[in-house]
Amino acid sequence: MATITSRNGVDVDRLVATIGAVQTDPTIAKFTFRARSSWESGGRNKGEIREYEHAGATTTERPQAFELIGDEPPVLLGTNAGPNAVELVLQALAFCYAVGYAYNAAAKGIEITELRYEVEGDLDLHRFLGLGGPRAGFSEIRAKSWVRSPNATAEQLEELCQYVQDTSPVRDILASPVTVTTDLVVLD
Template sequence: MNGIDTEALSATLDAVGRDPGLADVTFGLESEWLDGCHQRASTTDLRQNGEVVETHTTRYTMESDEPAALLGTDKAASPAEYVLQALAGCYAVTFAANAAARGIELDSLRLDMRADLDLHGFLGLDESVRPGVQEVRVDVHATSSNSSREQLQELTDAVQQRSPIRDTLASAVTVKTILVGG
């Protein structure tokens, strides 16, 4: 349902219930600065319960840059757009899986997303302004032929509570940055 293998979803729930360590997942990325605002990154091993997931062998390469208006050369999506993409991807997974678990057949799902930044913080022009995103707005356009608007609203509320990337953006997260070598 919704492209989600409900048997696999049930098996995953059972497996994590029996072995809570399976809930511990670590994603990795290696990034290299190319020039100016341009960088290239590649995904690395996926770890579950401290062990490399051997079936996760595909590696992806991503590049980012900034628009020319923001000191870049517009060779790739900006980091802020990647943040929105990360949230959109996580929302899509969370919507599809939670809808399937509730018996909701999604006919369509579209997310219109905006992230507002105030460059005063990034540029060091006003120390009272955070350098990060000030607000993220998401308009959800979801349709289902077997569910009411109320059920879709309950689903949307559940997605906000269960989306790992939304939680990451909305909650304080420890980020450790360590200079290695130099």
Template sequence: MTTQQSQTRNGLNVQQMVQTVEAIKNDPSLARFEFRARNQWINGGENRSTIKDFYGAGAEDTSRSASFEFINGEPPVLLGGNEGANPVEFLLHALAGCVTTTTVLHAAARGIQIRRLSTELVGTIDVQGLLDLNASVPVGYEQIRIKMDIEADCSDAELDDLLTFAQAHSPVCNTVCRPVPVTVERVRHAKAA
């Protein structure tokens, strides 16, 4: 490999990763990001989220020409029509994606080549909390289990250390595992005369 070629590991450009880390070390303000989602109720349990713009690395991002759209729905047993995955399923999707990406990123930083990686997530929830039928039942997931099937060119001890590190540094995993302030504010509209 010549110095002109960029080295990739696990599909990531290692030179770009090093440059990004150095830029943030030199200017920590570049690490501040603001991600945004907009949601529109359609009917019943169906609603649509759109995601396009975000702020990061010191500027508004303009690289996305179109929005990503996600339909939230519910299964019939929860009064829906299977219009899409429900929000707690999307949470599992977000958690799987974040833990996977964090694992891949930090494996690349450690010089570990991943050959195969898949996850299976199972979240248990008792909807009595949602329906306010039992005050002792928590609203939301009671437990989420992630089974990761991974093969990499490192020892079992290095792999265990990587997975522990990835769990501790996954933004979505940390958001789920610690209290995060969430506010809900009603937009007030002027009343017609």
């Protein structure tokens, strides 16, 4: 019976097996993730995340959907019932960096006892408000991380930080062009 090695809350044996499986069959690296949103009122929306496709099959392993409430702060005519969409984008980057750091550190034998991220982005609302101006999205995003490890040097942690940035799916989405299509269905 194999001994399970856990580091940073990551099952390293499963991680290594997953990497090996993807090397053997690249099709199992393919995913299609989904999110749904229903507008409720004003700036408030209810989001739902449940199933996703993996290697061509839809998963139903989540017994119920994750529910999110999105809203705007009062200065943007909202009721503060939840974070707004651009705040969720920043949070997605922080989550992605943290997962990448913890998983890759585990694979390299690096123990992490503390890991935090702060992400902020600059946005100008002119275009959103129909007033022309610069791009509608963030003009710059800055992330800062704090990490503590009992068995890694500062140089190892810096190299890992750069590797995580280079391989982060969310950073890639934000920093590289991606095709976005929107279909409209007009309801009766």
